[in-house]
Amino acid sequence: MRGMSFRKLVTGATLGISVLLAGCVNSPNYSSVNTPYQPNLDPNMQPGLVSGRTIGNGSVRVGLLLPYSGDGQSATSVATLFENSAKLALEDFQGADIQLLVKDTGGTAEGASLAAQQAISEGAELLIGPVFASAVKGASTVARRSGVPIVAFSSDTNVAKSGTYLLSYLPVSDVNRIVSYAAEQERRSYSALLPNNAYGAVAEAAFRQAVGQTSGRIVAIERYSPGNAEDIRARVSSLSRSISQVDTLFVPEGGGVPPFVMQVMTEMGASLGEVKMIGSGQWNTPDILQSPVMVGSWFPGPDNQSFERLATRYREAFGSQPPRNASLAYDATILAAGLVRSTGPDRFSSRVLTNRDGFLGIDGIFRFQQNGLNNRGLAVYAISGKGDAEPIAPAPRSFTGQF
Template identity: 55%
Template structure:
């Protein structure tokens, strides 16, 4: 049973953020799902008056009373530093679009390492952070989580490695398990029952395969064959060999699961056609890793299915980001935006319970730029995903993302 006080606080978040979203468009709205039939009226937000806090060091965004840490790999170099810049920009954009947010972001550098994550969290906690957003990478999350757990500070991290999730350490990222569950469930609803799969022989592949086996069994399907391949740089020799090894089984399947992105699926499709395999009765299935311009424009992939978040929110967000910073953001930039907006909304409307685990794990969940999501008690998340079909010139929605965890619609 959900505590009534928690439900009322959660619903106040929904009401307030729905009002915010009306002025910002779809990408600006972050609401709490559910709260059906609530008559909330005007309930003012409460605030916790801080005591004597250490003066923040380093970069600070916003001037509110409630301090929230944002841990990013700013000095890690290469693509990691680029991600840090994008996430910081997205966080600034979120505060700019949230009127009178009573939040002060303490931006700390993790250097992309375990020790860096721990040091960044220690510093933020010493400066009065009540919630930690980030780190981005699993090793940083591991380090920061140790400090956050000891201090009783909740953390909403951006890593997609589910192994670093735990009670009080929540992952906002897109987890491969959600992708697999959605695409297998949709395939089963379309009477696909017999599966083969080509799965990378790495840690990602291990997670995907475990969920794939579980979900195919749960939906009453059967797995005819699985081949695991290794990629060494751009060398696809083993992928081609394992694809050829699969051909003998394909007469018994009606769905071929290829979770990896990066051009893997087109190589598989071309190899199978070159081997004379008739793919007319076999539906190729992917994951969110397929969500790229290259996949959407590839004629070999026409008719294939993959899961992903609702595109409309990201398109609106991307336009505002480009207007502010001069270039379009990468797809995962929404994580920082939604994390900051969630924090600001809870500060405004959930009062003293704002970052309580019972608020953060409310089963009704939240609606952000990328649609419906909720945190589970073990730190992992569930997302409401759409299913798309590749057309050769883009992707069309064939099953919309749910907007409510209660009904699934």
């Protein structure tokens, strides 16, 4: 199967959004796999009748674990968003031989554990979701005992492990892409302003490694208390003293932080000169894209063309504009359907899911690592000052030569 295109892989799919929605970029050769994949279900437990709602009517059952009764409107909203996206995916994949078993996690570890157990007892061979880190932990404990893999949506890297794969946008991919691009533009000296929290710690580790791999040097790193404007001002003041020694300033947090940093630097009379500010996918928000002080700054992100087509389909079907993360549930669903069609009984084994050639989705290429994290192929954008961003470097089309 090596070299099989996705068009051939999913013959019969309705590729109305894109001819390359999701699936194997270059499918690996599975001819050496002699033992069909089977979850380690309790021998005394036979798959029973499905309870609750389902999506699709295929023969392969897949659990869809979402926080329908989660705490707060945001949890309910993301559950509805992801269910709607999964429905669109099955509409676009004609003849998909999967059935989604819809289960409510309540957004908690306990609820996710029960939801995972119910889905597995009803014959689920793969779990899609949960969304929140605590729920992923709860579901993972149950799924691991049964040998059922999870494709989850949390961005907390602490919950990733073998068999629990994160499809979400992770800091490591952002950092690797933006630093490698900066290096290609012959930028070699860096400072960074990072939030003093779990995200900042992960971003810092990735930043140090990426700069080292590109033979760059880090002049200074400052860490601030998130949401504390005075602390941010103090840390920026410290960075401004050595700004003349760097050509790149890394500020990954989104929201109002990057424009505030530029404002404070200007107020302090720091000579930014040729210093380029770089960031993360968190920058892709109106307050940053419309900020005049951010014009020319760079950040990484997925290719938007396929998502715009998905967003149009979503608006037509459900009457609202979907958030950017709608693609996650869409890609997870089509990935499941594509693997069922292309790889037979070995479909959800670790060997298949961690194929180094990866898969192609709405957001471009992605692949799962053995430790549950992912790599993504991202584009690079420059803020235009017109409320949008211009692509200045395309996303890679394969992982050949990539990290």
